Amino acid sequence: MRVGITDIAARAQVSEATVSRVINRRQGVARKTRDAVEQAMAELGYERTTQGRLVAVVTDHVSNPFFADVAERIESALAPHGLKTVLCPAFAGGVQEYDFVSSLVDKGIAAVVFLSASNTVEGADTEAYELLRQRRVPYVGVNGEFADGVAVPVFSTDDLLAAELAVDHLYRLGHRRIGMASGPAGNRPADRRVQGFLTAMARRGIEDAGRWVIRQSYTVEGGQAAVAPLLELGATAVVAASDWMALGAIRGIRRLGRSVPEDVSVVGYDGTGVTEFTDPPLTTVRQPADRLALEVGRSVLALVGNRDVPTGELLFDPELVVRASTAPAPATVPAPAGG
Template identity: 70%
Template sequence: MKIGIVEVAERAGVSEATVSRVINRRAGVSAKTREAVERAMAELGYERSTRGQIVAVITPWLSNPFFTDVAELIEAALAPHGLKGVVCPALPGGIQEREFVNALAEHGVAGVVFLSASNTIEGADPETYDVLAARRIPFVGVNGGFEGHDAPVLSTDDPMSAELAVDHLWTLGHRRIGLASGPSGNRPADRRVEGFRTAMTRRGAADSDAPVVRQHYTIEGGQSATSELLKRGVTAIVAASDFMALGAYRAVLREGLSVPGDVSVVGHDGSTIMEFVDPPLTTVRQPIDRLAKEVARSIVALVSNRDVPRGELLFSPELVVRGSTAPPRRA
């Protein structure tokens, strides 16, 4: 039997008009009444129609072309299904992210994509996800999951990213390789650090030959981390992002050295613009085309009340070799 608003209204003990306002996420309904209606919908298995509504893509750092590229690809993949992607720039875990989600939940949104937002932070406040779950609004994570919620997560295989970078530099002859990583508590950064140390240990490198410096995912962060790593005598830098790699370039040049003559640099993300820096950046490219398509597939299935695989799905990255890496000078 198909469940309609009449059955939901009877179960919740409210009018059909009230149920309609809750379904369409309109104002004028108390929190207690809204909760009763949502509970009745869940108990009866009511299927809410969401076609043609908005999917919010919450992401930081739109100044970074990587996030812009991924957001655009997600939007393009959603469009054929009648869903409209809207980008909401917000710092991970900040009050702006919560305000976006609260406003979207109140006024109507089909789903939410957390693109390297608070879902990448260990111990992030679960309030944002709790709001969505209470309203039965589906959400998906990219490069990080949700504590306490079994939502789909699509991620680049970070340990493999580290392995690809280390293998390339080791094959060139580098034996003192440093990692300019993202901050502690950031899931992708933590996993890349673990992958980097595993890759270096597997090749017989001592801890002193594989230093790690944690900094922000910015040009300035990459510059600061690289300055510290150069003091430790490294001949190659693995950067946690392409922007950090640009900071590494700056730090190397300010020491009177050159890339790759004195220091090789490998980035991470795969922004197209990095092909045009001098020298063009060797980088580990995240498979953003496949990631974006899978994000869209998951959102479309969820808003249509279809089951989707839960847990984390890992995508393999790709090493793109350009001009920023070469054998160490001593070789």
């Protein structure tokens, strides 16, 4: 027998208008009343319709092909089920995130996906998450657990394994002076990639690897800035925390009079299609965009349908893609840059 608003109102002992506001996640309903309606819906087996609902995808990296690819794949996974995604470009942890969430939550928004947004930043403002919980709007994260410590689904690439794959590849090529150009401190993926790098180096008997780590922004300019001090140390290889940083590193290496990969090998991270066509084609650790997006889609559909889903962080294995930006270590290490 089909359950309707009238049935829910009778069970919760509230008006049909109140039930409608709760179903559509609108404001103006006391928490105690909202809880009673939600409980009645669960007891009667009522499932919210998903037709025409919006799913917000919040990200700080719209210009990065990897994040654009993941967002597009999430859209493809949800569209057949009547859900439409809206892309919200917002600085991670900034006021824009809350502005987007608070503006959309009254529009019948079904869920929010934080795609390497405030969920990656240590000490980020939790106001947006609190609003979503108050309004019973589910949310999930990609590549970073949430600062508020609430157990929600998170889908991440295994950054520790990613660093191990990059270091192992370079070590097998004979490199011992391996540097890392990573993202800023306090960014969870960057911190984990650094942790993985240090662990991988220590596993191979290189205990002072901390001095080979340079923290910069996730940009071409950040990668370029990071290579100068690494070459001063005599690095013959660089592990970059993103493909953009890797491309910047290549530019910086060349501007310092060195060649890639003859003098210095470079490994990127993300694995977007464009890296196949760079000069040289970039060796990179590819994130599994397809599997990440698929699991995000499945989780969102289950949450919107009021079904339980596993919480906590689910890790996905990355893949090393070897191209022409890495080669055996040079027989003689060049003198430090500028020397």
